Amino acid sequence: MAYGAAMSEAAVDLPDERDAIRRALIEWYEDDHREYPWRETDDPYAILVSEVMSQQTQLDRVVDAWDDFLERWPTVGDLAATDRSDVVAFWSAHSLGYNNRAKYLHEAATQVVEEYDGEFPESPDGLSELMGVGPYTANAVASFAFNNGDAVVDTNVKRVLYRAFSIPDEDAAFEDVANALMPDGESRVWNNAIMELGGVACEKTPRCDEVGCPWREWCDAYETGDFTAPDVPTQPSFEGSRRQMRGRVIGALKEHENLTLDELGPKVRVDYAPEGEYGREWLRNLLEDLADDGLVEIEERSDQPIARLR
Structure with missing residues (x-):
């Protein structure tokens, strides 16, 4: 089934069996899903x-x-x-x-x-x-x-809609189709269910039969065997990343309250060297980023700046 770029056209072109599609997904989710504690509270x-x-x-x-x-x-x-x-x-x-x-x-x-x-x-x-x-x-x-929201559209939901109903890789089309499918007044169960479908059955490597995907009879990808999907950005490695270094700065300042650059540096990187690649200039830039975010204060002194949590 082909979908036009216009949002209204995308909604109209959904399969006729919308009630069956909705019922199948919700029943599949309610029958068995991953248990997370935030799903047990409102x-x-x-x-x-x-x-x-x-x-x-x-x-x-x-x-x-x-x-x-x-x-x-x-x-x-x-x-x-x-x-x-x-x-x-x-x-x-x-x-x-x-x-x-x-x-x-x-x-x-x-x-x-x-x-x-x-x-x-x-x-x-x-x-x-x-x-x-x-x-x-x-x-x-x-x-x-x-229970008062619109349809959630994350990368998992986009992947599901792209594969199942050949939705074009356009944010407006995804949002329109997601909202057209969601039953009125049931955003809580529906959004949990469709995100679960993307996270369990319609992953990058699909597991349609293994987990009993409830949309197999309507799914274009299942029918054709073409499981391509929009590119999904990958999360950068945490180890050695700038955000890891930022976390170490915060941890060190929480423990020691006030530190000069040369006192702080070795607590952030074992290879810290004042004049090296990971030295005072690198650390100062890191601290200024944290200061811009309102997390750290830098006090200028004649010898070396002092850093502390704000």
Whole structure:
């Protein structure tokens, strides 16, 4: 089946058996799916934490960090009341990626407490007003916490729609078809189900028969054997990456409070040499990035700058 680029055409060209397609996917998901703790709650705070942690991080790695985070800060009020440096240090210690996510999560919690009397907005538009909450995250929280979202479109969903219904590799077409398929008022179960389909059955290497994909009878790729899909960006290696070095800076400053460049350098890289490739200039650039993100302060001194957490 061919799809035109126009959104309205894409929606019209879906198979006639839409109710059967919806029912098959939801039944497949409800019968058996991966169990993650954030799927067992409708607490918007807990769900927001899971969504922020899951950005470019494998879900299985997120579970322990999510549990630890909510044990330490069980409510949005608890998070807002804590010092931001504690949240950043937690983020770094759990290797959760860019530390500015921790800063934004803390600021969003503060907004909820101070501007919304501790109650989260319930719509994607309202949630998008929170610091660091983009359209995808806002829609996910609205869907999973309040059953009040649009269809989620991530890389897994794009891969499913591209293969199953020959949707062109265009964001507008994916969004339109995803919303045309989602049953009214069922964003919570639907978005979980279609993302599960992409994460379990319609991976880069598909496992259609192995996991009993519920869409095989309608799927163009299954019929033709052509399982090509849009390019999916790969996550850069964490080991040796700039974000790992940023995390080490935060960890060292959390432990030692104030450090000169030459005191801090060896705690970030074992091959630190003041005049070397990974020396003062390299470290200063790293610190300035963190300062721009509001995480670090640099105090200029006559001998060497002093770095500390903000």
